[in-house]
């Protein structure tokens with residue numbers, strides 16, 4: 142590993158000095174926790190299609206794609222033109238407008254199970270609302286999440302993200318959090334069923350990424366999803382799929 146870090150440092154001197162500068166003005170040198178990796182993240186200069194280039198000119202195939210949001214690659218012409226067109230009209234009106242409704246209708250057409258659509262500014266915000274909705278709808282408190290599952294900076298779900306899962310993920314969280322947010326194990330129906338059973342009286346919902354991202358890019362098995370679906374139906378809890 143040391144050797145790998147040495148090679149990385151040799152190839153990324155400009156990123157190293159940018160990171161030193163960044164640490165002077167941003168806590169930890171980043172403004173999103175997942176953007177840090179040791180010994181320091183490389184800084185991007187350019188991105189196009191499937192590729193990214195850092196400030197030292199290293200080229201990478203981007204498997205991260207803006208938290209997986211750039212499903213058409215980095216800024217394809219069709220997106221650039223649409224953004225430019227809209228920028229002339231305004232991009233943050235802070236008041237509702239027709240295109241929002243059109244977009245929600247289009248999403249509904251493409252994803253028929255999306256009976257209602259709520260637009261959010263981040264994945265963190267979306268999972269915060271989803272958890273709140275589950276608690277409001279059921280009148281119950283407990284949320285089960287996957288060990289290793291990442292749902293953003295949402296305090297409600299800042300439990301069991303990195304092994305060892307019993308360890309606190311961050312300072313500044315309520316100690317009561319673990320009473321209401323507990324972990325189950327991905328693709329392990331029997332262990333998950335045990336934990337669901339233990340929490341069934343106060344279960345508001347189960348949240349998971351159907352393809353777990355930070356936890357290792359692993360798809361859920363159909364059997365596992367069916368178990369979670371039928372258990373949440375049986376207990377009147379919500380099953381929440383989080384895909385950013």
Ligand SMILES: Cc1ncc(COP(=O)(O)O)c(C=O)c1O
Pocket residue numbers: 175208262263264265266268291292293294350354383384385
């Ligand atoms: C599955 C999932 N949920 C939530 C989030 C948080 O999204 P954001 O960084 O926009 O808050 C991410 C971010 O990568 C994610 O992958």
